[in-house]
Amino acid sequence: MPRFLAAILCAVPVLLAGCSPPSSDSEGPAPDLIVINADVHTVDPSAPKAGAFAVTDGRFSAIGTNEDIRHLAGDATTVIDAGGVTVLPGLIDGHTHLIGGSGLAVGVDLSNIEDKEEWLRRVREKAMSLPEGEWILGGGWDHNLSDGILPTKEMLDQVAPAHPVLLDDIDGHSTWANSRAIELAGITADSPVPAGGEIVVDPATGQPAGIFKETAGRLFDGAPGLAEATDPVTGLAAAVELANSLGLTTVHDMSGNFDAFLSLLDDGKLTLRVWQGVRPAAADDGVPADLYAGLARERARIRELVAASPHTAASGTLFDIGYTKLIIDGVLSTHTALMKAPYSDMPDAEPEPFVSKERLNAMIAAAHQHDFPVAVHAIGDEGVSWVLDAFAASPGVAGGPADRIEHVEVVTPDDVERFRSQGVTASMQPHHATCCVGNYVIGRIGRERLDNAYDWRGMLDQGVPLVLGSDWPTSPFDPLVQITDTLHRETRIDGVVRPWDEGRALTFDEALYGYTQAGANATDWGDEIGSISVGKWADFVVLDEQLAEPVGRSLESRRVTQTWLAGRRVFGE
Numbered sequence: 001m002p003r004f005l006a007a008i009l010c011a012v013p014v015l016l017a018g019c020s021p022p023s024s025d026s027e028g029p030a031p032d033l034i035v036i037n038a039d040v041h042t043v044d045p046s047a048p049k050a051g052a053f054a055v056t057d058g059r060f061s062a063i064g065t066n067e068d069i070r071h072l073a074g075d076a077t078t079v080i081d082a083g084g085v086t087v088l089p090g091l092i093d094g095h096t097h098l099i100g101g102s103g104l105a106v107g108v109d110l111s112n113i114e115d116k117e118e119w120l121r122r123v124r125e126k127a128m129s130l131p132e133g134e135w136i137l138g139g140g141w142d143h144n145l146s147d148g149i150l151p152t153k154e155m156l157d158q159v160a161p162a163h164p165v166l167l168d169d170i171d172g173h174s175t176w177a178n179s180r181a182i183e184l185a186g187i188t189a190d191s192p193v194p195a196g197g198e199i200v201v202d203p204a205t206g207q208p209a210g211i212f213k214e215t216a217g218r219l220f221d222g223a224p225g226l227a228e229a230t231d232p233v234t235g236l237a238a239a240v241e242l243a244n245s246l247g248l249t250t251v252h253d254m255s256g257n258f259d260a261f262l263s264l265l266d267d268g269k270l271t272l273r274v275w276q277g278v279r280p281a282a283a284d285d286g287v288p289a290d291l292y293a294g295l296a297r298e299r300a301r302i303r304e305l306v307a308a309s310p311h312t313a314a315s316g317t318l319f320d321i322g323y324t325k326l327i328i329d330g331v332l333s334t335h336t337a338l339m340k341a342p343y344s345d346m347p348d349a350e351p352e353p354f355v356s357k358e359r360l361n362a363m364i365a366a367a368h369q370h371d372f373p374v375a376v377h378a379i380g381d382e383g384v385s386w387v388l389d390a391f392a393a394s395p396g397v398a399g400g401p402a403d404r405i406e407h408v409e410v411v412t413p414d415d416v417e418r419f420r421s422q423g424v425t426a427s428m429q430p431h432h433a434t435c436c437v438g439n440y441v442i443g444r445i446g447r448e449r450l451d452n453a454y455d456w457r458g459m460l461d462q463g464v465p466l467v468l469g470s471d472w473p474t475s476p477f478d479p480l481v482q483i484t485d486t487l488h489r490e491t492r493i494d495g496v497v498r499p500w501d502e503g504r505a506l507t508f509d510e511a512l513y514g515y516t517q518a519g520a521n522a523t524d525w526g527d528e529i530g531s532i533s534v535g536k537w538a539d540f541v542v543l544d545e546q547l548a549e550p551v552g553r554s555l556e557s558r559r560v561t562q563t564w565l566a567g568r569r570v571f572g573e
């Protein structure tokens, strides 16, 4: 009998009276670790709840009740008494940009903060933690959340006079700098600005006010010490650490810069499984077959390096070039998403597709030929239709993960049905709905099309695989925030936070599946991770308390206290 089957069957001795309980004597070495007295949500449909489990050689080796597991412990077994708190499988974020977010991880993170005083408090705190003269980076600020007035260099000078400070806004369109940074970069009000940029000038002094719009941010590029401060490996290490602290053990990422990941892997600091999406450098021209032949060679080189790493033997694959990413349209906020009917608040807008239908079809076919599953960014209902058409014309990778569409912010019911019939995965980000429906989405698409927006419920009701994620750094990295968003499906309308379409929220179990096993199934690792099941890598998360039943608002105040990857603690103590 396979080991996993024995362990499962022996967990139900009533049904199998002849089955001797698992023991350290009869079944080989004692586990390295057991976790007892836990409220385990396994995400394994064959046994959704458990009280304890054992880990041997980095994998779950037995799962059951305290009685089942406790006696497996040997002299060298680490025993964790969870004291009744909830344990979940390692969380999987289906859409991240780790390197894009690394500035927030390494520097200050001002995203989703309304109070400017709090921005300054965080900058001051960072300044106190860094030697004078070191760059303070990060940002994510949004003055529209606050008083709508752009911040100034003087505000930063007050809290960090001795450090150069450079903070990007939430959309990456403006940079906010202090006097020290402006001086170091040698910028004056008269500096020539690259096309499309602007140095905001203080009319009272005639000097730069501290805000550099669009390409003007590039004027800081050669400033002394900045390159070192933005080293991608350092930034990536901080982003991985942040991910672990939030309970994430796997991400589907779109960063590029493979060497930064390989360097972390070499140093044993890649404590996160990364399923990397690759974007062809010349997506707009070049022969598709040649582009993907080149990427396939790069993938082969990387797979060889990763397979040879001692960390792969100990923890399973931590980095793979898993899929390719294409983009068909823009976003609703700027009226650049492709819609079937005109925008309600700008009927004359004529968004252009980012690639032609012919080009999209050719790219997808070439990707499949070279065994790359395809993910396409499509936000408007017309963009989603185009991508479904293209997927229908080119069967996906045989035996590989399904093709997927990213975001799917507006989709017709007919197309939801096509996701199912064509076997396409929907990859959606809950906070993109809750942040923005009341903010601008109702304006863009009108209330009559709102039923087709952010239709997680429709996807699940049709049996479409739904992968949830954050799209960090554009929205909160914290999976518990994103999952909470699916439970309440609330947005701010006319100043009041309330549900906009009662009855179309998800249950906690549905959302948890979207943040675990569904994400695993969209990689090559569906049998290796995604649930607390015997034989899978022991990736799991310990919360600070037991989750209430049913899981409701209290989820917002839960915190991750420990994160484990392949039976090794990577966050918490």
Ligand SMILES: [Zn+2]
Binding pocket: 095, 096, 097, 471
């Ligand atoms: Zn993205």
